[in-house]
Amino acid sequence: MTKSAHNNNRFDYIIAGAGCAGLSLVVRLLQQASTCNKRILLVDRTNASMLNKTWCFWEEVPDIFEPIVHRQYKQLWYHGKGYSQLSDIHPYRYKLIRGEDFHKYCMDLIARFHNVEVLTGEVTGMNGEGEEAQVNIDGIEYRADYIFNSILFKQPELKPNQPYLLQHFRGWFIQTTQPVFDPGAATLMDFRVPQEQGASFVYVMPLSPDRALVEYTLFSEKLLKPEEYEKTISAYIGEYLHSEYSITGKEDGVIPMTSYRFPETDGRIIHIGTAGGQTKPSSGYTFQFIQRQSQILASQLDKGERPVPSGFQRTRFHFYDTVLLRVLARKDVPGEAIFTRLFSRNRLSRVLQFLANQSNPAGEIRLISALPKWPFLKAALNQLFR
Numbered sequence: 001m002t003k004s005a006h007n008n009n010r011f012d013y014i015i016a017g018a019g020c021a022g023l024s025l026v027v028r029l030l031q032q033a034s035t036c037n038k039r040i041l042l043v044d045r046t047n048a049s050m051l052n053k054t055w056c057f058w059e060e061v062p063d064i065f066e067p068i069v070h071r072q073y074k075q076l077w078y079h080g081k082g083y084s085q086l087s088d089i090h091p092y093r094y095k096l097i098r099g100e101d102f103h104k105y106c107m108d109l110i111a112r113f114h115n116v117e118v119l120t121g122e123v124t125g126m127n128g129e130g131e132e133a134q135v136n137i138d139g140i141e142y143r144a145d146y147i148f149n150s151i152l153f154k155q156p157e158l159k160p161n162q163p164y165l166l167q168h169f170r171g172w173f174i175q176t177t178q179p180v181f182d183p184g185a186a187t188l189m190d191f192r193v194p195q196e197q198g199a200s201f202v203y204v205m206p207l208s209p210d211r212a213l214v215e216y217t218l219f220s221e222k223l224l225k226p227e228e229y230e231k232t233i234s235a236y237i238g239e240y241l242h243s244e245y246s247i248t249g250k251e252d253g254v255i256p257m258t259s260y261r262f263p264e265t266d267g268r269i270i271h272i273g274t275a276g277g278q279t280k281p282s283s284g285y286t287f288q289f290i291q292r293q294s295q296i297l298a299s300q301l302d303k304g305e306r307p308v309p310s311g312f313q314r315t316r317f318h319f320y321d322t323v324l325l326r327v328l329a330r331k332d333v334p335g336e337a338i339f340t341r342l343f344s345r346n347r348l349s350r351v352l353q354f355l356a357n358q359s360n361p362a363g364e365i366r367l368i369s370a371l372p373k374w375p376f377l378k379a380a381l382n383q384l385f386r
């Protein structure tokens, strides 16, 4: 980040954290006539937080980041024990955006607006009470009508009996000597890997006939040693991809899967992104929920309304997520068996609609009835009468 903050420390909006949520919101604000002239401060401790990330998500209608979609897929593979299916996902497209493209696209746009100040600094605290919100950055106070905060200052404090898992993964970008990938079809989940550590699958995003991201993901309590992830990826490539290859890059990460209800506002502070509860507890997907949340916030500001982040934490989907998370955490039924029943008994596009929190109750009953009844009923009752 190159620009420095103006002497006048009063802004219309302060965006704390220039990650996926912070940048998505700024870009939307700059695309609206009513908000593009607002004085905005964007602050982050680094400009490198997203450079080694890729974001995958699905959507029906192309949104503002369509110009930087790196790859998109009309078909997805699912592989479970004894079940493999390639499905057309119409009306959705499954898309991949590279963090570096996202960062450049947002920062290039921001650079064209002199009313946006970009600051590198450590946010140490904020206060949303009163007539204006205040944030402390490297010992200096900045004020605004609203702070949009994507910084998670402390880890969620879970209640006893609240399910919690980690989604942890390591991916290799590989270049193969043979053209073994179909660039039109990605692998959403391939459970044909050892399941001893918890629900574990491989995810394959072809980038061309001879390049792909191959990622090994687990839903479990504990992280693995780096060599354990690598051993599984290497064995998977050997068994299913059948080509010599070289590793050209790596990605790894940990996403907490929790039913904890993140606070949505603190007075004039509006929490966004993961810090605002936009990570789906049962899947870790966040990108599409961040887009929906930032769209809602930008449109409220456009109309001159007070921003209310109306996330999915208060909807029936949060209940479904928590129940699924409970079943996964208890391990009464292997994760592979749950997902294979869900995917083998329903159209994939319907499952995606459900996982995107876009289904209707009738469709949800059909989907849920495919799942093993007792473990889910027990988990649902546990959740209701905890």
Ligand SMILES: Cc1cc2nc3c(=O)[nH]c(=O)nc-3n(C[C@H](O)[C@H](O)[C@H](O)COP(=O)(O)OP(=O)(O)OC[C@H]3O[C@@H](n4cnc5c(N)ncnc54)[C@H](O)[C@@H]3O)c2cc1C
Pocket: 016, 017, 018, 019, 020, 021, 022, 043, 044, 045, 046, 049, 050, 052, 053, 054, 055, 056, 057, 121, 122, 123, 124, 150, 151, 152, 251, 252, 253, 254, 255, 272, 273, 274, 275, 284, 285, 286, 287, 288, 290
């Ligand atoms: C490797 C990886 C891959 C992922 N892939 C996907 C995917 O494919 N699909 C999907 O839907 N989700 C994915 N996720 C989950 C989610 O989309 C991302 O974590 C996303 O970046 C969340 O956006 P955010 O803005 O809430 O948080 P972040 O992007 O993490 O932004 C928070 C920002 O706050 C800054 N910050 C933190 N503390 C301070 C401080 N004290 N002072 C100043 N700045 C601070 C950080 O530097 C960071 O830039 C992935 C997560 C990871 C880690």
